[in-house]
Amino acid sequence: MTGRAELPSVVSIREVGPRDGLQNEDPVPTDGKVRLLDALSRTGVRRIEAVSFVHPKAIPQMADADEVWARASRASGVRYSALVPNSRGAQRALAAGFTEIEVVVSASDTHNRRNVNRSTAESLDDIAGLIDLLHSAGATAEVIVATSFGCPYEGDVDPARVAGIVDRVVADGADRVAFGDTTGMATPRRVRELVTAVRDRQPDIPVLLHFHNTRGTALANLLTALELGITEYDASVGGLGGCPYAPGASGNVATEEVVHMLHDMGIETGIDLDALLEAAALAEELVGRELPSGVLRAGPRSRLTAV
């Protein structure tokens, strides 16, 4: 019998379905992407990762990023962000008007090489230049550290290695960092170890966590991070995204599962769950497969069965 860690009263969700979600699904027509973005902008969510500016041959799912963004009805209370892989993408994102931009590096060398044919250290050098480019254009730079809780090729990733990456990008001017559980290898223990390792060395950098539900632990991980005072989380409407390493397995945690749990715990998100469930139903329609969202399937706990 032990005491209770005090939990935050407000959590900031970044909805990543339109970018991270759709990028890992079969291509969806431009019109559908715009409809999904607009539906999400009406949910009350305060941050949306809208698109990525990547080479269309590498990621055909995002080939129409400029058009999607131009046609989207942007809500005034929402911060929209874009992901870029390099300076060419950064220039496109800036030209499109984005002022919050994300770049990615993998904590494990093997994963980074598989993604971009570079070592982690080489990518960090590139990112230093990207941060300067973004800052000189008045945008902020977030560094997403993929495979932060484990690598599908290498296995465990030492939290000290991740903390060292954070040291480097903070020194290079990163405005914020995010830790991606790229293939669902995080557990409450790994979350505690990583957050503690990073906070010990960089107590001031804003931290966002990105969990996958591949092995069922997403909300347990989120609860652990809440107890550690972390208040920023990615989530993907409907659980859009899948897991590229395990066909048929879940990827991104579903936004409605996160919001449903947080609201029942008295933690505010600003999101209207009913509006979010409408967006999740649209997401399911757009990708044409059943999405791995328990709250979409069963409804919120407040939805009663007639006697």
Place this chain on the structure above:
Amino acid sequence: MTGRAELPSVVSIREVGPRDGLQNEDPVPTDGKVRLLDALSRTGVRRIEAVSFVHPKAIPQMADADEVWARASRASGVRYSALVPNSRGAQRALAAGFTEIEVVVSASDTHNRRNVNRSTAESLDDIAGLIDLLHSAGATAEVIVATSFGCPYEGDVDPARVAGIVDRVVADGADRVAFGDTTGMATPRRVRELVTAVRDRQPDIPVLLHFHNTRGTALANLLTALELGITEYDASVGGLGGCPYAPGASGNVATEEVVHMLHDMGIETGIDLDALLEAAALAEELVGRELPSGVLRAGPRSRLTAV
């Protein structure tokens, strides 16, 4: 930033797939049930809910309980239990040699009436008699309180009502109580409220928790209960069982998801995860549908992808 609740170092899992799981699936042949029980007995799990002794017209899935149990290869280190609805079932369970027997009552009147056409209070009167019957035969009696975290017909269930039920069954001699999240309405907040309410009034009665993953919260709920010092949990191999209130939705939390998370947190269960995954694969084969188990689908986090 807050401190960490000390977690238990050992957890006792009761595997309920053969009974609670299969009772909520399409009927499986007797031979398959015996194979599943035997596979589970080889995993190192220390407790298995093997069968229920119910009227075959009410629950045809358990019509062959006597034969399943007679043919099973029982492992010496495993405690096997059976569920019974009434004195006729109790007599059958005792005759079959069971010494750990479970009875059920729903915390919400509406759910109890839908199940057994009686109020909760009327069922509690019946249970008092059943406890006496079991004790006089040298068996222990566990009372499972269904809909403890919410009722699909009534909505929220007051923890004080559940605690009152516990007061009553403890006074009537119950050896242990279990709280069922029958339709997946529990969240970390509800777990904390219920466990606290019960412990405040009955600190000595052994408590077991039974979580469903219908809305994705099962492992977050389990983590919360661990922080409160609860060390006994039900789980169902492969997530066998479904959710009778929401077609296509998940029911029982998958044993391998529980074990996978606990082991990575350094918490012992005695279970061999590889053997458990073999049993989960068998369960999937027996019911002929994809079971909702992330660890079965993606493998444990230690299973690496070849570069």
